[in-house]
Amino acid sequence: MFIKKAMTSKVISIDIETEIIKAHEIMTKNNIRHLPVLDKDNKVIGMVTDRDIRSAMPFNLSKKEKQNIKFKAKDIMTENPYTISSLATIQDALLLIQKNKIGGLPVVDENNKLKGIVSVRDLLSSFINVLGIGEPGTLLGLVLEEKIGQLKKIVDVITEFKISMGSVLVARYQEENKRVVFIYLLTNNVIPLKKKLKVMGYTLIDPISWYI
Numbered sequence: 001m002f003i004k005k006a007m008t009s010k011v012i013s014i015d016i017e018t019e020i021i022k023a024h025e026i027m028t029k030n031n032i033r034h035l036p037v038l039d040k041d042n043k044v045i046g047m048v049t050d051r052d053i054r055s056a057m058p059f060n061l062s063k064k065e066k067q068n069i070k071f072k073a074k075d076i077m078t079e080n081p082y083t084i085s086s087l088a089t090i091q092d093a094l095l096l097i098q099k100n101k102i103g104g105l106p107v108v109d110e111n112n113k114l115k116g117i118v119s120v121r122d123l124l125s126s127f128i129n130v131l132g133i134g135e136p137g138t139l140l141g142l143v144l145e146e147k148i149g150q151l152k153k154i155v156d157v158i159t160e161f162k163i164s165m166g167s168v169l170v171a172r173y174q175e176e177n178k179r180v181v182f183i184y185l186l187t188n189n190v191i192p193l194k195k196k197l198k199v200m201g202y203t204l205i206d207p208i209s210w211y212i
Contacts, residue, residue, distance in 0.1 A: 003093055004086040006126040007107045007116035013038045014048065016074035023073060024053050034104040036114055037077050043112045046077030049103065083108045086115050090126050093118050130167070137166055137186045140194075143203040146177045154181065157200070161193050182207060 013036045014023055023035055027050055037046035056076045057069055084093055084105045093105055097120060104119035128134050144150045151168070158165060166184035173180045185193075194204060 001090050001126055001130055002086065003084060003088050003090060003107055003118055004116070006090050006093075006122050007086065007118040008122060009116045011036060011106075011114060011117045013114060014073050015039070016046070016072065016077070018073045019069075020048075020053055020056055020071045020073065020076060021069060023048055024057060027053070034117060034119065035073075036081075036106045036117060037073050038114060042114055044081065044083055044106045044108055044114050046073065046079050047081035047104075047106065048073050048077045052076045052078070081106065083112065084118065085109070090118075090123055090130075094123055097123070135166060135186055136188065137184055138188055138190045139207045140183045140185055140190060141205040141207040142181050142183070142197065143173060143175075143205060144179055144181055146179050151181060153200075154183070154197070154202075157196060158183070158185070158193065161196075163187050163190075163193065180205065 012026060012030055012032065014026070016037055016039075018037075026035065027033065033050040035048045036044050037048060039045050053076070056071050082096060082100055082102060082105055084096060084107055086107050086109070096105065097103070104117055106114055107116040107118055109115055142154065144154070151170075155165075164186040166186050168184075169182040171180045171182065197204060
């Protein structure tokens with residue numbers, strides 16, 4: 001899925017002269033954690049986060065003390081923040097966010113002009129939709145040999161039980177030449193299916209105790 005399908009298009013932004021008390025009010029009112037800082041050409045030149053504001057304006061200050069704080073966005077923002085193209089994928093965004101330990105990315109065009117913003121919350125919502133786990137169901141975990149046709153055998157058994165699948169995810173396994181397959185089944189009645197798979201010699205694992 002491309003970022004443009006997952007991002008928030010209506011972005012609230014500020015300029016470098018915005019006072020942080022105003023930025024804090026904007027975040028609180030709109031329940032957001034990131035404010036892109038733009039220049040007069042709508043290009044992204046910085047990012048202010050709720051963490052930046054907390055560092056500059058401790059929560060235990062009185063209202064009067066907060067009003068005396070004259071820091072502006074230019075004083076606390078991260079300059080030249082990481083950005084991402086609307087043509088990138090949600091996987092690209094996840095890797096960039098995880099690698100750099102950030103909570104959101106401004107989405108820009110080829111001229112670095114703001115087109116949207118994508119946060120961890122947006123990415124989670126997108127993956128929920130992609131994986132089909134928004135519907136009631138059961139996550140099934142199996143260890144398979146890394147051979148052509150193994151997944152088809154599992155799908156054939158699931159079809160035999162007339163069960164619909166929401167998604168399939170393949171992950172690495174600690175043993176060589178093996179993979180773990182997680183299948184989201186759109187049913188809660190999976191006991192007969194599990195029994196059949198065990199009889200066929202497949203190893204079932206508990207997804208809750210699994211660490212990728």
